Amino acid sequence: MDTSQYLDVFIEESADHLEVLYKQLLELEKHPEEKEIIEEIFRAAHTLKGMAATMGYTDLADVTHYLENVFDSIRYDKIKVQPSMVDVLFETVDYLNEIVEDISSGGEGKRDVTAILDKIAALDSNSGPASDEGSEQTENVSIDTSDELKHVEEVDEFELTILKESMERGFNNYEIHIELSKECLLKGARVFMVFEVLEQFGEVIKSEPTVNELEEEQFDNSFTVLYVSKQSKEEIEQKINKVSEITKVEVTPFSVTEYTAKKNEAEDAAIEKAAQAKQEKDTPKATPAKKSVTRKTIRVNIERLDILMNLFEELVIDRGRLETISAELDHTDLKETVERMTRVSGDLQNIILNMRMVPIDQVFNRFPRMIRQLARDLDKNVDVEIIGADTELDRTVIDEIGDPLVHLIRNAMDHGIELPEERQKSGKAEQGTITLEAYHSGNYVMIEISDDGAGINKEKVLESAIEKGVVKKEEAELLQDQQIYELIMASGFSTSETVSDVSGRGVGLDVVKNTIETLGGNISIDASPGAGSTFSIQLPLTLSIISVLLVELEKEKYAIPLSSIIETAIIEKEEIYSAHHKKVIDFRGHVVPLVFLQKTFEVPETSTPSEEYISVVIVKKGDKLAGLVVDSFIGQQEVVLKSLGAYLTNTYAISGATILGDGEVALIIDSNALIK
Amino acid sequence: MSMDTEVNKKVIVFQLQDEEYAVPVEQVSFIERMEPITRVPRVASFVKGVINLRGVVTPVIDLRNRFNMTETEHTEATRIIIIQLEEMEVGLIVDAANDVIDIPVQSIEQAPEVVGAASVDYIEGVAKLEERLLLLLDIQKVLTPEDLEEIKKAEG
Numbered sequence: 001m002d003t004s005q006y007l008d009v010f011i012e013e014s015a016d017h018l019e020v021l022y023k024q025l026l027e028l029e030k031h032p033e034e035k036e037i038i039e040e041i042f043r044a045a046h047t048l049k050g051m052a053a054t055m056g057y058t059d060l061a062d063v064t065h066y067l068e069n070v071f072d073s074i075r076y077d078k079i080k081v082q083p084s085m086v087d088v089l090f091e092t093v094d095y096l097n098e099i100v101e102d103i104s105s106g107g108e109g110k111r112d113v114t115a116i117l118d119k120i121a122a123l124d125s126n127s128g129p130a131s132d133e134g135s136e137q138t139e140n141v142s143i144d145t146s147d148e149l150k151h152v153e154e155v156d157e158f159e160l161t162i163l164k165e166s167m168e169r170g171f172n173n174y175e176i177h178i179e180l181s182k183e184c185l186l187k188g189a190r191v192f193m194v195f196e197v198l199e200q201f202g203e204v205i206k207s208e209p210t211v212n213e214l215e216e217e218q219f220d221n222s223f224t225v226l227y228v229s230k231q232s233k234e235e236i237e238q239k240i241n242k243v244s245e246i247t248k249v250e251v252t253p254f255s256v257t258e259y260t261a262k263k264n265e266a267e268d269a270a271i272e273k274a275a276q277a278k279q280e281k282d283t284p285k286a287t288p289a290k291k292s293v294t295r296k297t298i299r300v301n302i303e304r305l306d307i308l309m310n311l312f313e314e315l316v317i318d319r320g321r322l323e324t325i326s327a328e329l330d331h332t333d334l335k336e337t338v339e340r341m342t343r344v345s346g347d348l349q350n351i352i353l354n355m356r357m358v359p360i361d362q363v364f365n366r367f368p369r370m371i372r373q374l375a376r377d378l379d380k381n382v383d384v385e386i387i388g389a390d391t392e393l394d395r396t397v398i399d400e401i402g403d404p405l406v407h408l409i410r411n412a413m414d415h416g417i418e419l420p421e422e423r424q425k426s427g428k429a430e431q432g433t434i435t436l437e438a439y440h441s442g443n444y445v446m447i448e449i450s451d452d453g454a455g456i457n458k459e460k461v462l463e464s465a466i467e468k469g470v471v472k473k474e475e476a477e478l479l480q481d482q483q484i485y486e487l488i489m490a491s492g493f494s495t496s497e498t499v500s501d502v503s504g505r506g507v508g509l510d511v512v513k514n515t516i517e518t519l520g521g522n523i524s525i526d527a528s529p530g531a532g533s534t535f536s537i538q539l540p541l542t543l544s545i546i547s548v549l550l551v552e553l554e555k556e557k558y559a560i561p562l563s564s565i566i567e568t569a570i571i572e573k574e575e576i577y578s579a580h581h582k583k584v585i586d587f588r589g590h591v592v593p594l595v596f597l598q599k600t601f602e603v604p605e606t607s608t609p610s611e612e613y614i615s616v617v618i619v620k621k622g623d624k625l626a627g628l629v630v631d632s633f634i635g636q637q638e639v640v641l642k643s644l645g646a647y648l649t650n651t652y653a654i655s656g657a658t659i660l661g662d663g664e665v666a667l668i669i670d671s672n673a674l675i676k
Numbered sequence: 677m678s679m680d681t682e683v684n685k686k687v688i689v690f691q692l693q694d695e696e697y698a699v700p701v702e703q704v705s706f707i708e709r710m711e712p713i714t715r716v717p718r719v720a721s722f723v724k725g726v727i728n729l730r731g732v733v734t735p736v737i738d739l740r741n742r743f744n745m746t747e748t749e750h751t752e753a754t755r756i757i758i759i760q761l762e763e764m765e766v767g768l769i770v771d772a773a774n775d776v777i778d779i780p781v782q783s784i785e786q787a788p789e790v791v792g793a794a795s796v797d798y799i800e801g802v803a804k805l806e807e808r809l810l811l812l813l814d815i816q817k818v819l820t821p822e823d824l825e826e827i828k829k830a831e832g
Contacts, residue, residue, distance in 0.1 A: 314731065556715065601717035642733045644716070644726060646764040647819065652718040657726055657733045665714040665728050 010055050011104040013047075018100060020044040021093045025086060032081035042071040048096070053158040057109040060099045061157045066120040067092055079123070088119050155226065155259060159205050163256050166228040171202070172253065174229065178240060179222040179248040188217045193243045201239070202229025221247075226254055302395070305356055309544060312345075312352050313640040316545060319345055320637055321661030349638075353542050357392035360438045360447070363402050364389050367409060371434060374413045381420050381431040382413060391438035393445045394542040400519055401447070401539065404512040408449045408535050409434065411509065416453030416533055426530060428452070444521075445541060450534035456527040458484050468492055485525040485533070489513040517672045518655050520546070520561060522621065546641055548658070548668065549617065550634035553603045557666040559639060559658055560628065564671045566618045568633055573612055585627055587618060594627045595674050600653065619671040626675045641668065683781040687803075689810060690757060690773035693745050697770075698779070698803065698810040699759065706758040707773050710750050727767060729758065736767035742818060743796075759815055766819055779803045784812065 024041045031037060045068040052060035067089070073079045095116050103109040155163070163173050176198075180190055191214045198204055207214060207225040214223060229236065233251045240249045319342060326338040368384050375382040417423075417432035424430055437448045458481065465471045465487045471479070479487075487493060491510035516523045520540045527533035540546070540563065548559035549568070569587065576583050576594065583594040594616065598605070616627040639658035644651060655670035687698035688707070706729070713725040713736060722741040726733050736756055740747050753772040758765060787799040798817040803810040 310731075317731075603717070644733055645735050645766070646762075647766045648716065648719065648723065648726070648735045651716055654716060657714070659728050659731065659733070663728055664712055665726050665733055667714065667716060667726075 006055070007103075010051055011100065013051065014100045014103075017044045017048045018093060018097050021048075021096070022090075025089055025093060028081060028089075029083070029086045032086075035075075038071055038074050038081075042068060042075060045071060049161070052109075053161050056158075057099070057103065058157040059111050059113045060096065060103075060109055061161070063092060063096055063099075063113050063116060063120070065157075065161065066117055067096075070120055070123050085123055088123060092116055092120055155206060159226070160256055160260065162205055163226070163228065163254070167256065171228045171230055172232075173205075173256065174227045174233065174236065175224060175252050175254040176227050176236065176240070177222060177224045177248075177250040177252075178246060181245040181247050182221055184221070184245040187219070187221075188215050190243060190245055191215070191223065194240055194246070197239050197243060198225070198227055198229075198236075201231045201236070202227055300355075305352075305395075309352055309356065312349065313544065315345060316349070316638060316640050317659055317661060320639070323637075324661050349545060353394065353544070356395050356542075358395050358398055359390045359392050360398065360401075360445075361389035363398055363405060364436055364438070367405070367436060370406070371409065371413065374410065378413060379419065380413065380417050382417055383431050383433045385433055385435045387435065387437040388439045391440060391445060393539065394544065396542065396544055397445070397519060397539055400515065401537075404515045404537075405436075405447070405449070407509070407512045409436075412449060412451040412453065412533070412535075416451035416455075418454050422454075440541075441538075445539045447537040447539065448534055449537075450532060452532040455529045455531055455533050456485050456488065456525070457529065461485070461487055465490070465493060482524065482526065485527055488525070489523070518670065520563065520655070522672065544641060545638055546668075547636060548639050549636055550660075550666065551615075551617065551628075551630040552632045552634055553598050553601065553630055554606050556601075556603055557634065557660065557664070558597070558601075558630075559637075559666050559668045560617055560619065560671060561655075561668065562636065564619045564621065566620050566625065569616045569618060569627075570613050571616055573614060576614075585616070587625070587627065590625055592618065592625045592627045593676075594629050596629045597669075598629070598631070600674065619675065621672045621675040624675050626671070628669070628671065628674065639666075639668075684778035685781055685784070686776065686778055687810070687812070688757065688773060689775035689777060690755070690768075690770040692739055692743065692771055696808060696810050697739075698812050699757070699815060701776060703759050703761060703815055704757055705760045705765070708756040708758060708767070710754045710756065710769075724769060727756070729765075729767070732765065734758065734765050734767055736769055737819070738769045739818075740769075740771075742821075759819075761815055761819065764819070768818075777805075779805060779810065787811075 021041060021044050024037050024044070027034070027037050028041065045064050049061050049064035049068055052058075052064060070079075070089075074081060095111070095113070099109050099111050102111070167173060178194060180187055184190055195204060195211075205226040205228055207223060209219045209223060213219060227236070231239075233253070236251050237249050240246065319338075322338050323342065326334045364386050368386070371382055371384045374380075412434055417434070418426070418428075420430040423432060433452050435448070435450045437446075437450075439446050461484055462471075462476050462479075465484075466473050466476055470487055470490045470493050476484075489509040489512065491508075493508065493510070513523055516537055516539070521538050523535060523537045525533060525535055547562040549562060549565055550557055550559050552558075571585055575585055577585070579591065583596070584591050585594060586592075597603070615630050615632055617630060617633075618625055618627050620626075639660075641656050642658055643656050644654070653670050653673040654667050656668045657665050658668060660666050686701040688701055688704050689696055689698050691697075708727075708729070711727045711729075713727055715725040716723065716735070722737045722739075724736050724738045724741075726735050728734075738747060748771075750769070751771075755770055755773040756767040757770055757773055758767050783805060784801045784803045787796075787802055798814050798821075800812045800814040803812060
């Protein structure tokens, strides 16, 4: 589990709990009999333990677990609070504090906890995990130690905690060893059936090999699981045996106490060895790091991936240069080598880009809280549904997409979802729903934000748009529904009659639209009156490396992203017509307006352009087309997208820049801005 | 600030026309020779375009243009001073840059009210040293003139 995103929360909350512990311990010293204080401490320790175990800080979890046990015993009057005890408890909390501080300053939260554990354990005479109180039944069962039985080797602290707790609640813990028939062909399927049986009557805590490996049939003929259930040993055996092609089932009770004892023995030995070897006075991590054989992933710092990506970008630039040189030299061997290199680096590029993919959940996960808060502010009743949170896209896109989404959600909350009374009047459930959905579609990621609110009032939008001069009255009559909806994203438009705190603070949906288009995506709106509206965002999977067509305007070079190009054409000047004072061409039956880039970009004229032909790049935006007139085409190239820097924002029709093989900078044209 | 301790400010001195300007050395990350500039269309006229600064696309502005001086041909002495201001990295084209000096803080005075007809807000102060007069720049104001918003609006 990737827990890094929760680290800040963890540190913050741990600090809070530690504070509670300190404070209540002080109180406890004064009033050793006060049950409320003891409860409070128990709760804080319990929560801290759970958090630490989830975050994988085993040492922290260990210590808090023992602390919790002590208070559990105090709670049930098994032991009494004595002054000497409080000292040890303070020491323990100091210890916890140290660990948390270590974590917050970037450490791994590892400490030699054996000494302190012994001290706490001594407090609680019943110790060894005190939670064993409800587990006599398990303790009494003798353990089958048949030699051929394979045991689960590594049980982590988190799993142990679950096992302990399940015992407390009267469940039985089992270690089940299952052997499949040697002739079994579909081992994965058999495993699946066994798991299905098990899952009906309890819970599988751990399996060895891991579930993934089992599914991929990466095991011999047997596997072992840790299982929690209320069923008896015989019943379980019977049920598993109903699955065919199983030769042997062995169910043995699993005792946490014995396991920890064994493990501690092994670890103690290891610690002693380590201590002898190192002779260190204070070994902050004397407990040897647990090896985990089954792990197949490693964590890599994002910064390193960024560096890798940067280096690869440099390589892409050089590759471009090499391609140019080999084209000029026309040397067969060189050409072949460069081609091969291009292919290999293409594969490399895919792999690197894939590594940088992160689930969109990172953006989505903050929305439910935000929506709840907004709903309260607006006196609305809103539920949120998230679909496809595991959809992955490039980190660069993730970083940029948060704000536009926040804006759209606020918009849906404010203008979309109606007040509960209104909803009731129109026969809807009082509670509105906002749905966030993400999914892959080809080379794009789609993100849809829909609400089941009032939809968009076409007439009001049109009225307002005409009034604000966003469209002319004559034009307005020709617009289709979707085009009308999209007016609300035109600059200078805001339908809300009253400017509320939530949305409509002058910066409106036009900003959202701009941001998304700068990212190389686009946004469309669909709505039906009374039933709600949907904003669909289409985004490219990555923003770092894109394919472009390089074109020349006089002496300047520009790049047009291939994603927006339909085709290129060379057209006779006679084929240019005038319509409404605009130059247009007839392109495959469509009337396509021309954009003379030289004029748009105010390129200084150097030569006299009086050829009979013009070069046109046909680009699209939604279903609208435009022809960009350029001087000449240079060719297609993979380039690294770079930003113009924080200083130059809002450049007209330029979405970024790239560095060409010769080291010069070429600007990337944002053709969306050129299509009206 | 006590009077008996000499507090110095390290600055980079550069030349524009016949005046000498200074920027705090902490704000300067590099000084580069002239490089090919790629023009960026439809931006303020003092923004000359972008350069490739070791793989980073960096905007450059012409200080002569920014200060309403006549622009001249670039020479061997022309330099681009790369300024780092918070997240922004911007290059300033200047006639020449060849000095790093310490100026005593005491010698810095407020910019005189009347520098020309129009008041300029980008001069933070004036340092008088024996024979020289240094104009200390407020880079933030140089980069984002108050009237820039209006320029953008007019163009947009």
